[in-house]
Amino acid sequence: MRAIERFKEKTKRSGECIIWTGKISAQGYGYFYYFGKYVRAHRWAYALANGTIPAGLFVCHKCDNRKCVKLDHLFLGTHQDNMDDMKRKGRQYGKSRKPPTQCKRKHEFTHDNLFKIKNGSLRCKKCSKLRKLFIRIKSKLNKF
Secondary structure, three states, rough: OOHHHHHOOOEEOOOOOOEEEEEOOOOEEEEEOOOOOOEHHHHHHHHHHHOOOOOOOEEOOOOOOOOOHHHHHHHOOOOOHHHHHHHOOOOOOOOOOOOOEEEOOOEOOHHHEEEEEEOOOEEEEHHHHHHHHHHHHHHHOOOO
C-alpha cells in the first residue's frame, strides 16, 4: 500500500480539522511511519504538498490542534513565529495562564509524583508505573 493511502486511512474529519487517528506522541502530535522511521504527521503532510521543509523552520498549526493535518491549517514559521502566535492566542504560561497542576489522567503534580526525563520535561510517576505495568501485561499476553 502506498504511503499516501496509509496516511489517509489514519485521518478523519472533525469540524474544520482533519485529525490524525494513528500513533500520537506524549506531546500530542501525530506520528507516521515512513521509510523506516516515525515522522510527525503534520510535517509529513506539509512536506508532501509543499516540498522540503527548510532547516530551522517549524510547521505550525493555525487551529492550535496538534493532531490536525489539514493543509489549510498549517504554515511555516520560525520558533519565534510559533512563540508569538502562542502569545497572541493566550496559550503561553505566565500571569494569565498557570502551568498544569495535574497530568492528563488527573494525577496531581506534586514533588513526590514528578520526575524529569532526558529532554528536561516533567513526567507523572503514577502514569509511568501504569505504562510499565501495561507493557509487562501486554508482553505476557503476547506469549500465549
